[in-house]
Amino acid sequence: MENLALSSAHAAAFKESESLEGKCAKIEGYDFNEGVNYPQLLKSMITTGFQASNLGDAIEVVNQMLDWRLADESVTEDCSEQERDQAYRESVRCKVFLGFTSNLISSGVRDTIRYLVQHRMVDVVVTTAGGVEEDLIKCLAPTYKGDFSLPGALLRSKGLNRIGNLLVPNENYCKFEDWIIPIFDQMLKEQVEEVFLCIINGCNYFLFSFLFPLFALFIHFPTSCKSLMFPLTDLSWKYENEIPVFCPGLTDGSLGDMLYFHSFRSSSLIIDIVQDIRAMNGEAVHASPRKTGMIILGGGLPKHHICNANMMRNGADYAVFINTAQEFDGSDSGARPDEAVSWGKIRGSAKTVKVHCDATIAFPLLVAETFATKEKIPLETNTL
Template sequence: MDKVNQLNVKKDMKVSELIGQFDQSGVLGSGRVARASNILCDMINDVGMNVFMSLGGPLIPGGLRNIVTDMIKNKHVNLIISSGANITHDMLEAFGGNHYRDEGRDDEDLNADGIGRIADINVGSDDFTIFEREIIKIFEDISSRKSKISIQELLYEVGLLIDDENSFLATAARMKTPVFAPGLIDSMFGLQLWMFTQDHDFTVDAVADMHYLSDFVFDSERIGGILLGGGLTKHYTLASTLLKGGLDSAIQITLDRPEAGSLSGAPLQEAKSWSKAKCGSTLETVIGDVTIIFPLIYASVLDKI
């Protein structure tokens, strides 16, 4: 057995050096973070591996927008599976809206001021008004050319019409990185889409995504996963690989716990029993806040690749 080395923190230390210390420190949270960093580094360096990233929870309003965009630009991810909310909030900023930091205000006072709260992050109704106005223009443009479209194709077309280099949706469209959102209707984007279809001949076919996704999976030599948060986006990522025996490598960061039996809190090892991760695959689950842990992991990887 290897002994546990005590951490040594010094001035001007690189993030990669700190994670390297974590790698020698033990099997608690720090050791898991280090192993996740090593796995992500290996996934990015594996030229035969397509890396899927799932975005669950409020990651874009929580500050990870530029990181996701940079990973697409750097070709460190090859496919995105996002919640509808993260797509909505990406577009909200692309259209000139903002997210605000403000703690401690009474929620009824926020409501009176037309402000919605996401933990410590606030979004004003004026920002959503801008979003609603701009998304309708985009729907009108796309529906004038196509009457039926898959979710993935819709997000690609939307991305091409967004003029913002920091938008992950726009960057994905220009980089030909497919974006899927199986729960798109459960978002402000989905609400506006439903309202638009009430008086326009425009149909979004969710089942059609599976043709593209299954081809992408079968054409991949190996598949890696970056699962940020849980829920539908995590399961869609895992299940998409089922017909090919599951993921070859993956990391998961979640605040959910396994005791309740939820998928969000299930350790990645559990996926092996369903053939959603291969037996012999390299997996690591980190329990913690994605907005803290993933930037540290990715920063350390950038030092090593």
């Protein structure tokens, strides 16, 4: 009986394995005996395991996104004459949607994002109010490195605001107010003039909208300020390269505070969000025959806004999410790509990956092995 029990226990402990040879990659890390080779180090992540492998997978998905051309697809019967032209097919790239939360603009990731829009490597940008205002504020005054453990009451007494381990002096927002209120005045003046023109032309309605209201900033600020901002800010390069920027929560931040304060001077300034959502969804709906890809840093409004727009075209073809949120509270921020597949926001056949990691770590590494290794995209492309 004892031998039988031992045999049974042995069989249970050493159950025969199915062979994985040739089916799965072998786990191997980077060998520093070979010296320090950063591209090889990053390449090795795909076989390192855990989130390193997810980052390696994300690098592969983004490279597939950037390498795709319409020429890779078969010519179908419903293709237009232009779509049958081989040179044209070689020129048509994937339409890349980039989304990010405001804390990343507060951090040094702002410079990575600026690089992408400076060289027109992405096509559509979605961010929060903070993602807009922090970019502009950094042109007026810097953000500083602090510590996560600095006590809030002490910082409040010193007029310092904490974003994680970053510090933003309250004075920065005072400078922002001094700069932006005159611009709101000018925007209001133009709206009033537009209304007057509609009235004298016999119009019985008025619709005044901005694709993104802050584009007006780059028309109206003084030349001295323009020379300061154009080399430095994400928004200036997005404007210069005609990359549309969408902010579904424009009032949820310092911009909202400024609009609130401005409303006491005049309550007539109008921002039309209906035209904004038409334009945003149109970026996805009219992307065809291009494929679409999503790179989303963090969660919240930017993540859902991009996913929801792509639902209008039956889903994106590529998706990379980088965030630290978990899915078990039902939040969209923490949802993995497969949940978006159920809504039709990502195609069932799409290449997708979620990297559970702080984007300040993962995103610069991803860019180093994707966008930064590609030939810079000429500004005349991606105009479809």
